[in-house]
Amino acid sequence: MASSLRLYLPLHLPHHNPTAVNSTIRCGPRSNRGPLHKGRTLSIEAIQAVQSLKRSHRSDPTTVSKTLSRLVKSDLIAAFNELLRQHHFDLSLTVFNSIKSEHWYKPDLTLYAKLTTEMASKGMADEIDRLIDDVEVADMVSADGKGVVTLIKALLAADRADATVRVYEMMKSGGWRFDSVKDEYVGKVLSRGLRRLGKKEVADEIDFEIGRVSGGVLDKTAG
Template sequence: MASSLRSNHSCFSLSYSFPTTKSHRSCVAIIRCGPRDNRGPLHRGRVLSIEAIQAVQALKRAERMDQTQIDEQVSKTLSRLIKQDLVASLKELIRQDRCHLALKVYEIMRSEHWYKTDCSLYADLVSTLARKGMTEEIDRLISVDLERDGLGVSEERGLSRLVKALIAAERTESLMTVYGLMKRGGWGSASAADECVVKVLSRGLRRLGEQRVAEEVEMEFGSSPRQIR
């Protein structure tokens, strides 16, 4: 009931009059009362639950107050969250550019039994780390975490986003790691779904001065230079 009250704008009218040189005129003004804040959800696709909001706030307080206890607080705060709230908390920390907390939350998430590689989340992490100039953390994220997780059954859009994020961050070695994972993961098929990723990867390698590797990508995945360019 409370939600319905918030969602419905109420309205009422005020009657007032003001004099003119000829006569008095009456006017009616309509005033609509609604939510003070019309902003959308804190992150795209899902409104944060109370539990997720409280978790994000608790982690930020812990980070400000006692760095030595941050790992304990992260584990304690996140242990009671369900999957959806844990993912939502991570995305909100990424949105706020709270890089250190986001990495710690992602580490917890990767330890869950339901976790599967999500290249879109890796892309989001790479982008926010790049904005903060945390290039070493990017390379560690890819060469250690992603190398260990593997690409899994990554959908094209997520993998393409990750490759683009690494190109934008100019992380050549990390991009080469992703290429190696693609080869080991059987991305050598000639399917149309793979071609988009191959194009992005090849162009990015050329942009970063890796012409030879770009040509190797084209040969490995069965795409001609004309198709790639």
């Protein structure tokens, strides 16, 4: 996906003056946004990385790569989240691509969901579809239920019917079954959302599958 997104999403961000780190250890310019993530703060390394990225992403791409290569997993993800919070989408995408290139990376659908939400706020509908094109069946198999439903909700909120259907098709190919309370909840979110977006046949199929699995569980219990 990295190559396709870089092709369609060039870095064109307004210049921001660097902001000094104060004793409270927050990131970005002073404003009324409040504490990060309900009181959580970034590490000093993550703060410095975000500030360095904002200073040098246009003038010195080499510095960007070096800055990201020095960060550990938690700081990379923290930098990604903070840049999205500040609506520096192109920079957050650069960090996302760096995260995906790390040896420790495992498909994290919550990161895709956050990018989807930010893209939707910018009217980047086609880019959302290309983002989801990068997700594979194996990603669905390895993802936890929270990541799956978070991505589905982000796509539905962005009114991306076809991309949501693609996620459902990958879930089916990966052997997803609505055979637990949590999985049934995911199915109902899918069904309601796709029905709203005009995908009635797919919604009916999901409702049938939920009923079939639930009925089978009840039959076994009765037996």
